Amino acid sequence: MVKIVYLGGLPEKGDISDWLDAGGTQSDLETLIEFAEPVAARSADGNETSARAIGADLLDAPWNHPLDPWYHIYLPDLQDCPIPLREWIVPDWVPTLETTGLSGPGGEGKTLVVQMLATAVTLGVPWLGIAVGPMKTLLLLCEDRQADVYIRQAAINKHYSCDFRDLGNMRPVPRRRDPRNRLMIFDRDGVGHPTTFFFQFLEQVQAFAPQLVILGGLLVATVLTLIFLPALYVAWFRLKEPAVRGEVLARAHGN
Template identity: 35%
Template sequence: MPDKASPEIEEAYASIVARIDAAKAYDEQKNDEQRQRVLASPGVISIETLQGKPIPSRRWCIPDWIPDRQVTSIYGDGGTGKSLLAMQLATACALGSPWLGMDVNSRKVLYVSCEDDCDEMMRRQDLINRNQSVHFRDFEGRLVWLDRSNSENPEMMSFEPGKRGVVTGFGREVEVMAEAVGAQLIIIDTLADVFGGNEIDRSHVRQFIGFLRRLARKIDGAVVFLAHPSAAGMKDRGYSGSTAWRGSVRSMLTFEFPEADTDEPSNPDLRVLTRRKSNYAASGTVLELRYAAGTFLASSKAGPEPLLDQLSEDGIFIRALRKCLDAGECPTTARNRGQEYAPKLVKRICRRDTENISVQRLEAAMNRLLDSGEIIRQRHWKSGTPLTPKDYDVSTWRQPKK
């Protein structure tokens, strides 16, 4: 403004300045209100507000195996008996009795069957009841079956090209049924029937698992689905399609026949339940089972091996791995490589050292050592990528030993 201005100009100038200041104050007020609305949005937590609050304990359906408010997958090839295994899980939770020797947190259960009809389930349940010394009437509404084996379209979520997945009428029916029953465990048998998307599409997979996770939180319990592994999954780690199946669940179990220690046929009554992935417990825990009188029984303890046993088996695996490499063998982590699969190879080459250790426990040792970096995959200029101890000089591999 000029040094000497008329009163009218001074008044107009002051009015403009006042308006500008008022506009700034209004904008600041609106911005502050917007910030407060954002900070008050659901899911936004300023962590100083947690000071003094008790730390919530993690809740489990089966401690270390099946977490509450999350989704767990159980993969197994056709004919292994995973439906029977899941029915035993449902029975144990409904009655509050142990499952495969493990404690359970008792609850009501909804079992969704899209493969076996009521008659088949009754036959299996009768054998489970006999093993538990209970009767059908003893369940008193704590275990409810939803038979959809004759349904032409039991999908719980459908997908159209270029659009987000939509929860179907059957998906909503399961949700309403679980609430009506008061179920805190929903078992879905099987994934192939209820998933209407592309199993190798990461977006489809994550949307579907997201729906199941919301369902688990709504019932304040656990959701477990059974699945057949893909052809590639049977050769390596046992899951289906996209790696999002493994990444999205918080616990992934596999149920399979044991790897044969020799070329002789394995016992057809034996099975292995493995905790392949867990976000809240140690992965690699193996439970050996035996089929008898129509049910599966635990033939080994379910808890993790003692630390000293793990360290001993880890050491045995590394020493045996060196012997295999020195013999010119090519140990690998790929299951589809047959006798070159490292756990089977060290079992075959170092029989005396590993005679009291199963292939499954050698596999668990290999996974621990890979996770810790004690063993690695090394590229050899001529002969592939052998699995070796981290300090192994791969340049001398497959050279004559002096």
């Protein structure tokens, strides 16, 4: 298995010794190696054969990529054109094809609210009095054990007068027992590197094809508070591609 690890802040022709002299540690290096995605294998005709080949380009240096087409809007052309309507997953709350954040102090019921939302959109019934759904939903719940999800869902089912057999299009993923829930890890220059868990999660999202993806708990809190907010958008860029087409609702603790 081959991995590429980028060491930020190196001088021209610098190597790992320069990185260590600049303050890098063995622990830093081991962490970068652990979360670096293996390079996708290539067949004789040059095609990538790895099951995770979709993310191989994210391993390239971020400053070395083909130019995207340049596009601008010539505003006079918009005169008298119909104004497009904004599409919503939850009217005035969660827009279509966007990442939406829900934050607040711990213990205030954020997970309960988003699990109720997932249930409502799965059933196609109102959520907090707002018409939603129906659609598939996936919830990544990094603070929850399976029992937590079960107990909370039983109460929600009672509220919505449904049972578990009605929720085949809702997929909760409790991750509290799993130690590695980070989607990206960042080097000393702030360059994000997707983790193996990111690609595993992406594959599951593609296979299930939900229209709404909800992230909750320590995974999102780590991204937001220990790194920086743009990391969430970098990580979820892949979930916005036509092959996935998922809306993302991120739940995290506020300050």
